[in-house]
Amino acid sequence: MQHAFLTNSPAEMPNWIDVLASAVGHRGRPLHQKHVKAEGQAWQNEGVMSPRMRQRIRLIAGVWLGWTIAGLFYIIQDTVPRLYRGGAVPWKYVFVGWMTGVYVCAALTPALLWLGNRWPIERRVTYAALHLCLSVVFSILASTIEVPILLLLGVFPALPPPPSIAAGVRIMLSFGLQGGVIRYWAVIALHAVYRSQKNAKTREREAFTLKVQASELAQQLATAQLSSLKMQLQPHFLFNTLGAIMVLIQQQKTAQAEGIVEKLGDLLRLTLDDVEAQEVPLWRELEFLRLYLSIEQVRFEDRLRVRIAPTTLSEVLVPHMVLQPIVENAVRHGLGQSEEAVTIEVVANSSNGSLNLIVSDDGPGLLSPRPGRPGIGLTNTRNRLARLYGDSAHLVIGQAEGRGVRVTITLPIRTVPPEGSRCD
Numbered sequence: 001m002q003h004a005f006l007t008n009s010p011a012e013m014p015n016w017i018d019v020l021a022s023a024v025g026h027r028g029r030p031l032h033q034k035h036v037k038a039e040g041q042a043w044q045n046e047g048v049m050s051p052r053m054r055q056r057i058r059l060i061a062g063v064w065l066g067w068t069i070a071g072l073f074y075i076i077q078d079t080v081p082r083l084y085r086g087g088a089v090p091w092k093y094v095f096v097g098w099m100t101g102v103y104v105c106a107a108l109t110p111a112l113l114w115l116g117n118r119w120p121i122e123r124r125v126t127y128a129a130l131h132l133c134l135s136v137v138f139s140i141l142a143s144t145i146e147v148p149i150l151l152l153l154g155v156f157p158a159l160p161p162p163p164s165i166a167a168g169v170r171i172m173l174s175f176g177l178q179g180g181v182i183r184y185w186a187v188i189a190l191h192a193v194y195r196s197q198k199n200a201k202t203r204e205r206e207a208f209t210l211k212v213q214a215s216e217l218a219q220q221l222a223t224a225q226l227s228s229l230k231m232q233l234q235p236h237f238l239f240n241t242l243g244a245i246m247v248l249i250q251q252q253k254t255a256q257a258e259g260i261v262e263k264l265g266d267l268l269r270l271t272l273d274d275v276e277a278q279e280v281p282l283w284r285e286l287e288f289l290r291l292y293l294s295i296e297q298v299r300f301e302d303r304l305r306v307r308i309a310p311t312t313l314s315e316v317l318v319p320h321m322v323l324q325p326i327v328e329n330a331v332r333h334g335l336g337q338s339e340e341a342v343t344i345e346v347v348a349n350s351s352n353g354s355l356n357l358i359v360s361d362d363g364p365g366l367l368s369p370r371p372g373r374p375g376i377g378l379t380n381t382r383n384r385l386a387r388l389y390g391d392s393a394h395l396v397i398g399q400a401e402g403r404g405v406r407v408t409i410t411l412p413i414r415t416v417p418p419e420g421s422r423c424d
Contacts, residue, residue, distance in 0.1 A: 063109050071102035096155045104146045105183050108138065112184060116191040131188055139180025143172040218387050223278065237292075238264075244299045260298045267291040274320050278388065282348060282355075283314035289323050289346065296331055303341045304331065311348040315415050316355050319388060325381055326359045326407045334363025334404070342404075354392075355411045362404040366397075385409070 049057075075098050082088070115134060119127040147168035150156040162168035241264055248257040270288050274280055286308055293306045327344060334342040347358040378395075385393035392412045400406035 064103075064106050067102040067106035067109070068099075071099045074098040074102070093155050096153055097150060100149050100153070100155075101142070101146055101179075104142050104149070105180075105187075107145075108142060109187060112138070112187045113191055116188050116195070120195065121188060121192055122196065131185070135181040135184035135188075136177070138184040139177050140169070140173065142180050142183075143169050143176065147172055219278075240299060241295055244295075248298075256298065260295055263291050263295050267295065277320050279317040280320045281314060282311065282316050282318050285318050285320065285323060286311075286314075286346070286348075288321070289327060292324060293327065293331075293344070300331075300335055303335055305341060305343040307343060307345045309345070309347045313348050313350060313355060313413075316348075316413055317415060318355070318357065318411060319384055322381060322384070322409060323357060323359060325378060326409070329378070330359060330361040330363070330405065330407075334361040337364045350413060353413060355413050357409040357411070358406065360400045360404060360406040362400070362402065365399055365403050365405055381409075385411075 075094055078094050078098065115131070119130055121128045121131055144165070147156070147162075147165050151162075151165070151168060156162070156168060162171055241260065245257050245260055248254075248260065267288065270284075270291065274284070290306075290308060293304075297304050297306065323346065327346070330342075330344050334344070342361055342363045344359065344361045347356075347360075349356050349358075378397075382395050385395060389412055394408075394410045396408045396410075398406050398408075
């Protein structure tokens, strides 16, 4: 094992990479050998290194560079006092001896990283105690590997050289056991810090992903509510309109029947044009409302009067069809509970940086609360406002001055659609 690490031969490199990458990037689970072989084959076939392979090579280079820097630090620490005292420096013993020791540690680092992932010291106190025992084992193992190399290179730091490897290990441990323990804990601690930072970044990414998913779900819900509102509008509105057209034809009022058919076509065209839009300019919403009310006026004739006040806020964005259920309620309940003519007025103004959409009528007003839950149209409108604007939007229903009902919708003023408000 030691020889393979030191030679770094191409035949042995995939196993070395597998051990290191599994320790650092896969929480202790070794990569399947076929994945490494497949990536190596793809690299050879395409002549381009894969991102995962580049990451692993950077990890390997980082480990060996880190231990090289540590070795140079040991060398400086050993030579500076000698030079300061004016003594001779045995460069061969100092340089080769220290670098051999740190490179043995570098070769064993993948095993330490695996142990750190297998028993994370930050999770349990018992894991810290286990690593204390393992650090002693590591120091003995590192010395056992280091001694024959030093003897082979002729740089063993003791004279005369020991008669056997076992004797050399005993000599090394007599003054170097704590050094191996310190190196073990340095690797485990740095790996724990790295793992903690990586987990924190992972949690941040997951939180961001969940936030994006929640935003997308809210957008989908708002779109579903808008579709529900349109589905609710079209069937009964179309039936009522077709019934009015049949009455006009039976009364031989052909011109009026043709006019209502044309307006109905324009209304449906507007609905289809903005089928995916969450927000539209106010002028387009009022145009839709005029067509809708003009058709209702044909049905109710002189009993329904409409006034849409001019406004300078035509480019302000509003939720599509936000006024239709409000006006529909005014027509249904205002005319349904009164034999007299009813006037519906729509006003748009601004105050305190907000847009106010006001729909009022002079019908019977809020005579008594109806039993049961509020209508689907108003419920959907409130939910849509909450989804799109949060606490910045409000819908208030109250008694109008004199008589009738007044509904006020307050929205934040904005003229540029936010990203994702339209699906083109």
